[in-house]
Amino acid sequence: MNNRIIPGFRLTLGITITMLSLLILIPLASVLVYSLKIGPAEFFKVVSDKAVLFSIATSISCSFIAAVINTIFGVILAWVLVRYEFPGKRFLDGLIELPFALPTAVAGITLSKMYSTTGELGAPLSKLGIKVSYTHLGLTVALIFIGIPFVVRAIQPVLEKFNPAYEEAAYILGADRRKTFFRVILPELRPALLTGFGLAFARGIGEYGSVIYIAGNSAKEHTQVVSYIIMQKLNYLDYSSATAIALVMLIISFLLLLFINIVQVYQSRRTSGVYEVASATTGDALPQPKGGRYIMIALSVVFVFLMLVMPLLSIIRNSLSKGFGFYVESLSTNYVRSAFLVTIFATVITLLVNTFFGLVASWVMTRFQFKGKQVLATLIDIPFSISPVIAGLSFIMMFGRLGWAYPIVESINQALGTDIQIVFALPGVVLATIFVTFPFVSREIIPVLNTIGTDEEEAAALMGAKGLTIFRKVTFPHIKWALVYGMILCTARALGEFGAVNALSKTRGVTFTLPLEIDALYLAGDSDSIVAAFSVSSILVIIAIVVLVLRNFFEHKEKVKRAGA
Amino acid sequence: MYVELKNINKNFGDFEASKDISFGIEKGRLVALLGPSGSGKTTILRMIAGLENPTSGDIIIDGRVVNNLSPSERGIGFVFQSYALFRYMTVYQNVAFGLEIQNVPKDQIKSRVDELLALTDLKGLEDRFPNQLSGGQRQRVAFARALAPNPTLLLLDEPFAAIDAKVRQELRSWLREMIYKVGITSIFVTHDQDEAVEVADQIIVTNKGKIEQIGSPLEIYKTPQTPFVSQFIGQGTVIDDYYQLRGFEKGDYKGAIVRPEFVEAFKNDNDRFAKVVGISQKGTITDILFRGNALEVRLDVGGVQLVTHRSLERRPIKVGEVMNVIIYRVYAFDDERAYLLENEELKKKDVNNVHLESYLYSNEGYFVV
Numbered sequence: 001m002n003n004r005i006i007p008g009f010r011l012t013l014g015i016t017i018t019m020l021s022l023l024i025l026i027p028l029a030s031v032l033v034y035s036l037k038i039g040p041a042e043f044f045k046v047v048s049d050k051a052v053l054f055s056i057a058t059s060i061s062c063s064f065i066a067a068v069i070n071t072i073f074g075v076i077l078a079w080v081l082v083r084y085e086f087p088g089k090r091f092l093d094g095l096i097e098l099p100f101a102l103p104t105a106v107a108g109i110t111l112s113k114m115y116s117t118t119g120e121l122g123a124p125l126s127k128l129g130i131k132v133s134y135t136h137l138g139l140t141v142a143l144i145f146i147g148i149p150f151v152v153r154a155i156q157p158v159l160e161k162f163n164p165a166y167e168e169a170a171y172i173l174g175a176d177r178r179k180t181f182f183r184v185i186l187p188e189l190r191p192a193l194l195t196g197f198g199l200a201f202a203r204g205i206g207e208y209g210s211v212i213y214i215a216g217n218s219a220k221e222h223t224q225v226v227s228y229i230i231m232q233k234l235n236y237l238d239y240s241s242a243t244a245i246a247l248v249m250l251i252i253s254f255l256l257l258l259f260i261n262i263v264q265v266y267q268s269r270r271t272s273g274v275y276e277v278a279s280a281t282t283g284d285a286l287p288q289p290k291g292g293r294y295i296m297i298a299l300s301v302v303f304v305f306l307m308l309v310m311p312l313l314s315i316i317r318n319s320l321s322k323g324f325g326f327y328v329e330s331l332s333t334n335y336v337r338s339a340f341l342v343t344i345f346a347t348v349i350t351l352l353v354n355t356f357f358g359l360v361a362s363w364v365m366t367r368f369q370f371k372g373k374q375v376l377a378t379l380i381d382i383p384f385s386i387s388p389v390i391a392g393l394s395f396i397m398m399f400g401r402l403g404w405a406y407p408i409v410e411s412i413n414q415a416l417g418t419d420i421q422i423v424f425a426l427p428g429v430v431l432a433t434i435f436v437t438f439p440f441v442s443r444e445i446i447p448v449l450n451t452i453g454t455d456e457e458e459a460a461a462l463m464g465a466k467g468l469t470i471f472r473k474v475t476f477p478h479i480k481w482a483l484v485y486g487m488i489l490c491t492a493r494a495l496g497e498f499g500a501v502n503a504l505s506k507t508r509g510v511t512f513t514l515p516l517e518i519d520a521l522y523l524a525g526d527s528d529s530i531v532a533a534f535s536v537s538s539i540l541v542i543i544a545i546v547v548l549v550l551r552n553f554f555e556h557k558e559k560v561k562r563a564g565a
Numbered sequence: 566m567y568v569e570l571k572n573i574n575k576n577f578g579d580f581e582a583s584k585d586i587s588f589g590i591e592k593g594r595l596v597a598l599l600g601p602s603g604s605g606k607t608t609i610l611r612m613i614a615g616l617e618n619p620t621s622g623d624i625i626i627d628g629r630v631v632n633n634l635s636p637s638e639r640g641i642g643f644v645f646q647s648y649a650l651f652r653y654m655t656v657y658q659n660v661a662f663g664l665e666i667q668n669v670p671k672d673q674i675k676s677r678v679d680e681l682l683a684l685t686d687l688k689g690l691e692d693r694f695p696n697q698l699s700g701g702q703r704q705r706v707a708f709a710r711a712l713a714p715n716p717t718l719l720l721l722d723e724p725f726a727a728i729d730a731k732v733r734q735e736l737r738s739w740l741r742e743m744i745y746k747v748g749i750t751s752i753f754v755t756h757d758q759d760e761a762v763e764v765a766d767q768i769i770v771t772n773k774g775k776i777e778q779i780g781s782p783l784e785i786y787k788t789p790q791t792p793f794v795s796q797f798i799g800q801g802t803v804i805d806d807y808y809q810l811r812g813f814e815k816g817d818y819k820g821a822i823v824r825p826e827f828v829e830a831f832k833n834d835n836d837r838f839a840k841v842v843g844i845s846q847k848g849t850i851t852d853i854l855f856r857g858n859a860l861e862v863r864l865d866v867g868g869v870q871l872v873t874h875r876s877l878e879r880r881p882i883k884v885g886e887v888m889n890v891i892i893y894r895v896y897a898f899d900d901e902r903a904y905l906l907e908n909e910e911l912k913k914k915d916v917n918n919v920h921l922e923s924y925l926y927s928n929e930g931y932f933v934v
Binding site for chain 1: 646652662807
């Protein structure tokens with residue numbers, strides 16, 4: 001079924017593929033090309049190095065455990081948020097997205113400090129003989145932190161739309177609540193669960209910023225993660241090793257993405273075409289065990305408090321631990337001012353590029369059917385499941401001295417008499433930020449466009465409206481809030497991007513962004529600079545909280561609008 | 566009475582979904598709960614099933630008050646509006662679910678499921694998933710699943726809502742036959758009067774949370790007792806000045822309902838109506854609509870707008886043509902009740918010397934062809 005009444009297919013498809021290729025695929029291919037040049041013997045020597053193998057094992061095992069824990073708590077949290085009413089529910093719901101909004105480096109230093117033997121949680125735990133920071137346990141805790149939203153947000157919409165008649169049917173046939181959950185509800189949740197699990201797992205394997213501080217990065221203790229090893233090789237200018245390891249990571253990410261996509265295809269195969277009239281709510285005669293409900297709510301609250309609220313409080317406490325005067329002072333250094341400007345510069349450009357891409361890509365992905373659409377969708381989502389360090393590496397392998405595009409840039413510079421530098425300069429920082437947040441806007445708009453369908457646009461097109469008019473008058477009002485939310489999320493991630501930028505930016509006070517400045521301050525190690533690191537972090541925390549509040553606000557607006565329609 | 570509801574009330578917050586509902590259903594009956602959407606019919610069904618708790622009143626099944634019993638203890642089977650077939654289970658697993666829950670031995674489950682699949686003509690589809698079935702097949706799986714644990718009362722919520730108009734017709738008679746074959750007392754909810762009349766042997770008409778009338782399809786059609794039923798059943802036109810029609814006198818009524826089958830319109834030279842042409846009145850055709858199996862003819866009779874049906878076998882008519890019109894009867898109504906009014910002049914004339922009453926909805930009409 002080709003829908004070509006709606007205009008703009010060629011144009012939007014062209015723009016989508018061009019931008020995707022230039023900003024994501026060609027840089028990634030550069031890694032691939034370079035790693036293929038190494039030759040199999042050296043490749044295997046690099047990859048079979050003990051430290052590398054251990055780091056891969058560490059990344060995979062810790063991410064796996066974290067993803068499993070997140071899956072269990074994700075189901076509980078989603079269940080509590082959808083099924084139960086209790087005071088503070090919206091607050092709890094809003095907090096879930098904190099790990100998306102909080103810069104990974106900030107999360108990293110906070111968790112590391114919190115769980116160190118002198119930290120808020122680390123101190124009591126160490127008295128019990130449990131060491132968290134600088135162990136696999138700490139690494140896993142950090143990965144749980146960043147993975148929470150993936151599972152919860154995958155399951156929540158499925159539970160919200162869950163047809164109460166399924167539960168009623170099971171109840172009428174004699175099933176108790178336990179059997180109903182495991183035999184009827186869980187199978188319906190399974191595809192969303194696997195998707196959420198896969199995303200959290202993939203994100204965990206590539207995670208950099210939030211784990212490097214708490215992991216300890218000891219080769220002896222096997223607490224090095226793969227992203228750390230790649231970054232280390234980059235710092236030693238050992239590009240062949242870095243690309244070889246990156247290739248292995250890319251393959252793992254790709255397999256995970258493929259797995260997620262297959263799950264989604266399988267899901268639609270089971271559920272498509274089944275006529276559904278969802279009744280409003282389940283009958284009031286169905287059993288509602290009070291005890292279980294309170295245990296679930298309590299579990300959720302404790303989990304969210306320990307994993308999300310405590311770190312927030314810890315940042316504020318740490319940043320003010322040397323008084324307000326010191327706080328202001330540490331925010332007014334030249335380094336911070338420069339980092340602030342660089343961050344804003346990179347964020348604004350990223351936002352413009354990714355918003356444009358998001359609008360164009362979601363149009364082509366939802367308004368037309370074409371061959372290879374599924375592949376394109378997978379490719380657009382690549383930045384989600386790739387280590388940000390690899391994103392940074394990609395641009396080095398493209399524009400760096402060894403990159404294939406280096407001579408091109410050089411000859412342009414010679415011809416025009418300019419001195420454009422990409423890598424280790426502002427353009428590199430901007431490119432890396434764009435790469436990492438590439439799918440953020442489109443990902444928010446696509447589901448909305450899919451839900452509203454194409455009827456209104458077709459009607460407008462049949463009445464003779466042109467593409468831009470249709471978009472402005474018919475489509476835009478529907479996606480307004482989703483667009484704003486996507487832009488906010490994109491902004492938050494761009495402000496906080498660390499791993500990719502870290503690989504591409506080496507000059508403090510010139511190309512450092514705020515997260516890099518935080519990193520530099522924290523790693524300086526003396527107590528003053530650590531407090532300063534938290535002070536700078538607090539700016540990003542405030543932005544993250546604003547993002548969460550806005551998200552809640554926009555989501556609420558959207559709900560009100562839908563209820564009215 | 567096999568199923569009995571006594572003074573049932575049901576509130577959802579401020580909304581009264583059921584107001585003092587009482588009725589009884591005999592064993593073996595096939596009963597329709599008929600009413601417009603929001604009339605409370607589904608709520609009644611869900612309370613009988615044990616999905617909703619009545620706010621007050623008793624539900625009695627087979628002599629036991631079942632208010633505090635779960636659906637499986639009540640011995641009911643339920644077919645959901647959209648069937649709610651478990652999408653991740655095969656046809657076999659869906660039908661076997663209720664038996665597995667009761668820990669019935671595997672071989673017994675197998676023979677019971679096989680028996681039901683044979684009964685519902687689903688043999689060979691055991692391993693299909695619900696979305697690989699047609700709408701009619703899904704309904705049959707839902708039916709088999711509900712019957713598997715051997716319920717004594719079958720409840721069906723809008724069983725034909727999810728099916729195409731064409732297949733719906735077949736399934737109505739299929740379901741009716743199947744229920745009689747199994748011999749199970751059944752209650753189904755519908756908003757479609759044709760469906761209720763065709764399938765049920767007893768109809769309970771609901772409106773605004775109350776029961777309007779209970780009776781056989783013929784009774785509901787022939788003697789509507791309330792203004793609501795007289796308007797809801799059939800395709801009646803509501804008129805205020807019914808006393809403008811010849812043969813009807815003004816009474817203490819608010820208005821009247823005239824169904825198309827109550828209106829006879831014939832040409833001047835029609836021999837068949839020669840005896841009664843004297844008591845007819847003139848009506849002008851204002852519109853003619855082709856309805857497939859008949860013509861729908863709209864008439865202006867002394868300022869009153871009426872509708873009648875005309876067989877396609879009769880002589881052609883055209884808009885503007887003046888016809889002779891006789892109205893056999895109307896349902897007059899006040900605020901509380903509906904009353905059957907016969908055409909007084911026609912009654913006096915009594916062309917065939919038989920009391921008029923017996924003709925209404927019987928096999929013979931007034932005029933033998």
